[in-house]
Amino acid sequence: MVIETFPAGPLGCNCSILVDPASKSAIVIDPGGDFDLIRRKLEAAEARVTAIIHTHTHIDHVGATAEVQSWSGAPARIHEDDRFLYEMLPVQAALLGIPLPAICDLDGDLADGAAITAGAIDLGVLHTPGHTPGSVCFLVKSAAGSVLFSGDTLFRRGIGRTDLWGGDPRAIKRSLKGKLLALDDATRVVAGHGPGTTIGEERRANPFLRNG
Ligand SMILES: [Zn+2]
Numbered sequence: 001m002v003i004e005t006f007p008a009g010p011l012g013c014n015c016s017i018l019v020d021p022a023s024k025s026a027i028v029i030d031p032g033g034d035f036d037l038i039r040r041k042l043e044a045a046e047a048r049v050t051a052i053i054h055t056h057t058h059i060d061h062v063g064a065t066a067e068v069q070s071w072s073g074a075p076a077r078i079h080e081d082d083r084f085l086y087e088m089l090p091v092q093a094a095l096l097g098i099p100l101p102a103i104c105d106l107d108g109d110l111a112d113g114a115a116i117t118a119g120a121i122d123l124g125v126l127h128t129p130g131h132t133p134g135s136v137c138f139l140v141k142s143a144a145g146s147v148l149f150s151g152d153t154l155f156r157r158g159i160g161r162t163d164l165w166g167g168d169p170r171a172i173k174r175s176l177k178g179k180l181l182a183l184d185d186a187t188r189v190v191a192g193h194g195p196g197t198t199i200g201e202e203r204r205a206n207p208f209l210r211n212g
């Protein structure tokens, strides 16, 4: 499996492309914007997108979703509890002062425990509400170890804000302690914004995970 992560869109959301080298099947995580950039990377990898998946539906994580969807024909998938946020994209756009992106139909089937496959890639869904009600993390196991795509639930030395629509500070603590800190220390973390980290590093050094 080849994983490429790069900032995309107006707020620099980390978009990831996972490609299975044998089948060229690919998964796109959080196409936040910059469709041309995402398309060029997929074309360079000769990849065929089989799923477009989202850690949550804040506008900076879905900005290029409709374009990737119509170009690839792959289903665009979310956790159902975040559908209301997609339906209020105009409100999100107005609040953040960024243009309203094109929209598309979404499948709300990223439930806790669901598996998404692309060739030999097998990716699991962890429902981690708090930043938004339908926030999820994606866990993928590879020969080089496990990788967690944590969205805006866990950052390097930080956690997601809970003051936006449907945010819940108690729920995010439950998600972090119950689901993410239950993972192996060696698990690499690709966060929704900014640099990556590991579960072990955050267990030791993230001030938001220490108490409460
Ligand atoms: Zn967010």
Ligand SMILES: [Zn+2]
Pocket (backbone or CB within 6 Å): 013, 058, 060, 061, 152, 192, 193
């Ligand atoms: Zn974000």
